[in-house]
Amino acid sequence: MAEQNQSLADLQHIKKMMERSGRFISLSGLSGVAAGICALAGAWFAYQNIHSWGAGNCLLNDFSNEPCVIKLDVLLLIAGVTFAAAFISAFIFTYLRSKKNNVSLWGPGAMRLFWNTFIPLAAGSIFIFRMLQAGMFGLIAPGCLIFYGLALVNASKYTLGEIRYLGYCEIILGIINLWSIGYGLEFWAIGFGLLHITYGIAMWWKYERKTSDSM
Amino acid sequence: MINPIENLNKIFDNRIRLGIMSALVVNESVNFNELKELLDITDGNLASHLKTLEESGTIKVDKGFIGRKTNTTYSITKMGEKAFKAHLSALEKMIKNMK
Secondary structure, eight states: OHHHHHHHHHHHHHHHHHHHHTSBOOOOHHHHHHHHHHHHHHHHHHHHHHHHHHHTTOOTTOOSSHHHHHHHHHHHHHHHHHHHHHHHHHHHHHHHHHHHTTOOSSSHHHHHHHHHHHHHHHHHHHHHHHHHHTTOGGGHHHHHHHHHHHHHHHHTTTBOTTHHHHHHHHHHHHHHHHTSTTOHHHHHIIIIIIHHHHHHHHHIIIIIHHHHHTO | OOOGGGGSOGGGOSHHHHHHHHHHHHSSOEEHHHHHHHHTOOHHHHHHHHHHHHHHTSEEEEEEEETTEEEEEEEEOHHHHHHHHHHHHHHHHHHHHHO
């Protein structure tokens, strides 16, 4: 009986190792936290801007007059800077972790992860860009959330599997947002800010806490 | 009745060696540091298990360089793959006997 339980445990161990070995497991939880903080900061700046428009009687969906169009550029600039800051800070923490574990960052695992995240994201970006051109501003935040969620679900096969739950949450949030147009920024802040931070802390707690204690 | 334990390979009678084999059977080649991260063990411990596997002929070692750093990669041999599969079916049989 004990031997049979041993075999069962061995098989489970083999399965786990097979699953993990092809994946990029250096992804740090702190990367998620950092990206989340950047997103919250970005959302705050965007909120300040939109707020000041309201005072100037410039509605989000009214781009017929000149000053409002200029403000759209400001908003896009904030979005661009936020994305860059989030990406760079996320990259730094993962780089540090791979350095600590002495694993090369740019292996075949990272390559697979990159492409499988990039493809749904790139397709989504083009789609959202066209929506922006078509003036469907209300659909931008849900669009971002849904495509990002799909990218994460796809990525989960190539990195720590738990990222799929973050993906599911982003998708659900995006879908809810489809029927709460006008609260895009709030949904965006929850999805890219709070969810990232929660996920990051959970992952750090699960995988990295022990190793940093022993340092 | 054939005793299934006979087919259980002594060489895989260890969690770390089992882990190394699992990683190598699904990947073309894996380097030392990747194995170390995957299994979460020390250099010396990993090296000694890799040595055992190498000596048994189940894995092969390829010493190379990335720039100036050494990059030692490991891959499974034909014989190793056969032995590992036999070990897996032996484990499976043992569990089936449980029912």
